[in-house]
Amino acid sequence: MPALDGLRGIAALMVMFFHFNWQPLGISMINKIVVFGQTGVELFFVLSGFLITRILISTKSQKKYFTNFYIRRALRIFPLYYGFLIATYFILPLLKIGDIPPFSHQIWYYLYMQNIPGTFTTLQSNGPGDFWSLAVEEHFYLFWPLLVYFLSRRHLIWASLGIILLSIVIRIILVNFDIGVFYFTPCRFDALAIGSLLAYLEYRNKLFVYRKYFLNVGIFSFVLLLISWLFTGGQHMDSVQVIKFTIIAVFYGCVVGYLSIQNHQNFMSRIVENRFLVFTGKISYGLYVFHPLIYSFTEKNDSIHPIANLLISLSLTYLVAFISYEKYEKLFLNFKKYFEYK
Numbered sequence: 001m002p003a004l005d006g007l008r009g010i011a012a013l014m015v016m017f018f019h020f021n022w023q024p025l026g027i028s029m030i031n032k033i034v035v036f037g038q039t040g041v042e043l044f045f046v047l048s049g050f051l052i053t054r055i056l057i058s059t060k061s062q063k064k065y066f067t068n069f070y071i072r073r074a075l076r077i078f079p080l081y082y083g084f085l086i087a088t089y090f091i092l093p094l095l096k097i098g099d100i101p102p103f104s105h106q107i108w109y110y111l112y113m114q115n116i117p118g119t120f121t122t123l124q125s126n127g128p129g130d131f132w133s134l135a136v137e138e139h140f141y142l143f144w145p146l147l148v149y150f151l152s153r154r155h156l157i158w159a160s161l162g163i164i165l166l167s168i169v170i171r172i173i174l175v176n177f178d179i180g181v182f183y184f185t186p187c188r189f190d191a192l193a194i195g196s197l198l199a200y201l202e203y204r205n206k207l208f209v210y211r212k213y214f215l216n217v218g219i220f221s222f223v224l225l226l227i228s229w230l231f232t233g234g235q236h237m238d239s240v241q242v243i244k245f246t247i248i249a250v251f252y253g254c255v256v257g258y259l260s261i262q263n264h265q266n267f268m269s270r271i272v273e274n275r276f277l278v279f280t281g282k283i284s285y286g287l288y289v290f291h292p293l294i295y296s297f298t299e300k301n302d303s304i305h306p307i308a309n310l311l312i313s314l315s316l317t318y319l320v321a322f323i324s325y326e327k328y329e330k331l332f333l334n335f336k337k338y339f340e341y342k
Helices: 002-019 028-059 065-094 103-110 115-119 129-150 153-176 185-203 211-232 238-259 267-272 275-282 284-298 306-339
Strands: none
Touching: 002 028, 002 238, 002 267, 002 275, 002 284, 028 065, 028 129, 028 153, 028 185, 028 211, 028 238, 065 103, 065 129, 065 284, 065 306, 115 129, 129 153, 129 185, 129 284, 153 185, 153 238, 185 238, 211 238, 238 267, 275 284, 284 306
């Protein structure tokens, strides 16, 4: 689906624009606008829930259901993830870039549990700050294939709805104990569950039936987000995030559902299916992984105008991500052919 590759590219660009340092421009409105880029992570979650669930639903009757799924996921995720960790912890310090943190700070990242110290601040970790979302997705991969396998497809609807409700309840509980809800895995599962619901609708050929709902609910949720953004954007108010995460996920779920309707050409589809966004989606994993490191180098030069700095930063990030995909990640992706779905 080229449209979904384009959406993934938009999500990557949103996060990259959000993480860029706009302070030197001295325009407060820009900082207010780019805060919305943080929601690109929520779009990633919805896309993952949709794409992963549609694979699982269509392959659950195959003999190597678990083997093929987990090996294919490992081939896509682990090489770049652990390769970047090795570079961060051991190679860059040799080049006098950063220090080697204690192993007790590293272990959270090796186990994909780095979002736990981010939530419970008495625990300590040290590693790439944007990797918390990768931990959330990995936790989803651990239990969701089991539910898809053991539950009927209709019961998956109730499981998804239950996860959405549970995410909201957990956020309410944590906020009452003054615990942050941004990074904690159960607090972010509602977006993945909404993507899973879309996969079920697609399996039942119901996406087109709900087309008008995707449009109307999408517009309504966007208006709610716009109001929330105008009054609370960038203030990191946990009480607002209790429900805001779900509204964001609903909005992006409507966008994904609307664009996933087969043989349905519209203005929105033509925008997201352009070559640049599809290419960006193709290398989005590398863009997400590398951009904070590249920004940390380019932003040190104060003599360059911020806009020129942004263009240089984006260009270098695209170059590194493209080389990583073509010369490193593909070496492992080629092994997927031994674990093909029938």
